[in-house]
Amino acid sequence: xxxxxxxxxxxxxxxxxxxxxxxxxxxxxxxxxxxxxxxxxxxxxxxxxxxxxxxxxxxxxxxxxxxxxxxxxxxxxxxxxxxxxxxxxxxxxxxxxxxxxxxxxxxxxxxxxxxxxxx
Numbered sequence: 259x260x261x262x263x264x265x266x267x268x269x270x271x272x273x274x275x276x277x278x279x280x281x282x283x284x285x286x287x288x289x290x291x292x293x294x295x296x297x298x299x300x301x302x303x304x305x306x307x308x309x310x311x312x313x314x315x316x317x318x319x320x321x322x323x324x325x326x327x328x329x330x331x332x333x334x335x336x337x338x339x340x341x342x343x344x345x346x347x348x349x350x351x352x353x354x355x356x357x358x359x360x361x362x363x364x365x366x367x368x369x370x371x372x373x374x375x376x377x
Contacts, residue, residue, distance in 0.1 A: 301360065
């Protein structure tokens with residue numbers, strides 16, 4: 259993968275007689291990098307993973323067990339917030355519009371946990 263403003267530049271790289279292919283998105287240590295470092299692919303995958311946890315929280319709010327605010331906040335911190343916080347120092351340079359995706363996930367989870375608004 260080439261990083262920069264002009265990542266479409268063609269390079270012919272060979273290793274051991276085999277051509278090295280360039281990827282559009284690369285996963286490294288759990289973060290998804292794209293050539294322009296917008297992290298849009300990372301945010302998309304993170305949103306899909308957190309939606310599953312949001313559904314678990316929604317299920318627990320309608321049940322008799324585990325539905326108090328304290329336990330729902332523990333579930334939020336351990337399952338959703340930990341995923342959002344991982345690599346935050348790296349993708350902090352992403353555009354504010356892209357970072358709003360993470361804010362909406364966090365807001366949904368907190369609304370579910372605190373039963374502030376209907377979901």
